[in-house]
Amino acid sequence: MTYKVQQKLIDDSNKNKELYLPSVSIDCTVFGFSEGILKVLLIRLKQAKQWGLPGGYLKKEEDLHTAAQRILRDRTGAGEIFLNHFNTYGAPYRSQGFFKDYPDDLWNKQRFISIAYYALIDFSTLTPTPGEYTKSAEWIDLHELPELMMDHGQILEDALIQLRRDLNYKPIGLNLLPPKFTMPELQKLYETLLDKKLNRGNFYRKMMRYGILTKLNETRKGGAHKAPDLYSFNQEVYEKTLKEGLQESW
Amino acid sequence: MTYKVQQKLIDDSNKNKELYLPSVSIDCTVFGFSEGILKVLLIRLKQAKQWGLPGGYLKKEEDLHTAAQRILRDRTGAGEIFLNHFNTYGAPYRSQGFFKDYPDDLWNKQRFISIAYYALIDFSTLTPTPGEYTKSAEWIDLHELPELMMDHGQILEDALIQLRRDLNYKPIGLNLLPPKFTMPELQKLYETLLDKKLNRGNFYRKMMRYGILTKLNETRKGGAHKAPDLYSFNQEVYEKTLKEGLQESW
Incomplete structure (x- = not known):
């Protein structure tokens, strides 16, 4: 960490105090899926x-x-x-270590309760660009995670649990597929998000029961095997399901 | 609202500033179930x-x-x-109306981001007692809700949606039943929480599939009808399920 970076944080302390609400911060876990790989959007702050x-x-x-x-x-x-x-996330000393080299009256050194959000997008649609306080911003494979600052490792772990739980009642991530897709492509999406193999027959039955798929009168041509059927989403049911949840409830 | 109550809030303003973190508040929605009735624990603040x-x-x-x-x-x-x-809950002016008659430097009048919690207990185990700032604390039937202050109506509505959603993957509220219970008693609990009738056969099958129930070699004696079977929870599976979720996931 250079003196210049540290000094900027100290210089910005009064500006931050004017601009922001005390005690409340926000952290975002953005997962990225594309072609069978799951990544997460991470940054390195200039002072970190x-x-x-x-x-x-x-x-x-x-x-x-x-x-x-x-x-x-x-x-x-x-x-x-x-x-x-x-x-x-509100453990009383969650950011203490991170700001230990800074004066106690640094605005950023106060206790912050962090409101945590998660999202899932297609990582090929976003090339991360570092901003004013960021020296790096990158998509990192979930299987190659570095150790994260503060309690961010815990937040990321919880976000992944929540994403997987939400898969049970929301058609999450289905918009990451092309407009026409095969059942194996859809299963691969679920397997990647869950990081486990799923039974083909069970997956098919469960997915069809949700009623969000329309089987098209087309097949994917070109492979060595029997051409697989193509499906699309029933947009109306899909929208309804996003609001009301998949019909797997009581 | 009496002058005395209003004055106490103003007098406590500096004390609050010393004691509490700015910008962060907490609201709790406690649902109470007993004998087929669902209630919620509400209060009236002395100034409200x-x-x-x-x-x-x-x-x-x-x-x-x-x-x-x-x-x-x-x-x-x-x-x-x-x-x-x-x-x-963090809408910028969510508490503005509530404190409109107070001076702008009242500590309580600042913007608060409210962290919301919910719980479900047996309401017969708690007789509410008003505290220092509360003039009433009561269990109120969910079908007889009064209009609530600030955005509390929305918070309560969201808490109920969350409770119902959680019913799909956690054995919530099952500890509200006696140690030995009948399937109709269990179904009545679910029907009360969901505020709808459930199909008896579907309910039975789904509940047995979760694997958290043990069928006992006993029946409930005394009724006019055929004595219904008694069940208890498999404590080990129940504890595991509380942590890992019911096995209805992918």
Whole structure:
């Protein structure tokens, strides 16, 4: 960490105090899927050795969702991404180690309760760009995670649990597939998100029971095997399901 | 609202500023079930006309869960209750109307982001007792809800949606039944929480598939009809399921 970077944080302390609400921060876990690989969007702040989740503060009169979008844009160059709030992190000394070399009156050194969001997008649609306070912003394979700053490792782990849980009642991530897709492609998406193999027959029956798929009168041509059937999403049921949940409930 | 009550809030403003973290509050939605009735624990603050959820502030070095327990105890006399965090409410002017008659420098009048928790208990085990800032604390039938203060109506509605969603992957509320119970008693619990009738055969099959019930070699004696079978929970599977979720997932 250079003196210049540290000094900027100290210089910005009063500006931050004016601009942001005290005690509240926001952290975003953005998962990226493409072609059978699951990644997560991580950054390195200029003053940090370790990687972390894109995070920041809430402006005094700003809505939480607006703030989460802005923070993600400022840290990584992301466009609009639908973010799901899933948990809140408030251990009293969660950021103490991170700011230990800074004066106690540094605005950023106070206790922050972090409101956590997650999202799932196609990582090929976003090339991360570091912002004013970020020296790196990258998609990192979930199987090659570095150790993360503060409690960000825990937040990321919880976000993944929540994503997997949400798969049970929301058609999450289905918009990551092309408009026409095969059942093996859909299964591969689920297997990647869950990081486990699924039984083909069970997967097919469960997915059809949800009623969100339309079987097309077309097959995928060109392979060595029997041409697999193509499916698309029933847009109307899909929209309804996003709101009301998949019909696997009581 | 009497002058005395209003003055106390103003007098406590500096004390609050010393004691609590700015910008962060906590609200608790406690549902109560007993004998086929679902209620919610509501309070009236001394300065309020409307009912609301038990809520309060976070001490400067206090853990969020500890604070939620303390607030619930202070407002309603509740003992230890397991609380689930489910959402966060941060609309910029959510409490503006509530404190409009107070001076702008009142500590309580600042913007608060509220961390929301819900719980489900047996309401016959808790007789609510109003605390220092509460003039009433009562169990109120969900079918007879009054209009609530601020955004508490929305918080309560969301808590109920979350409770119902959680029923799909956690054995929630099953500890509200006696150690030995009949399938109709269990179904009645679910029907009360969901506020709808369920098909007897489907309910039985789904519940048995979860593997958390043990069928006992006993029946409930005494009724006019055929004596119904008794069940108990398989404690080991029940504990595991509370952690890992019911096996209805992918």
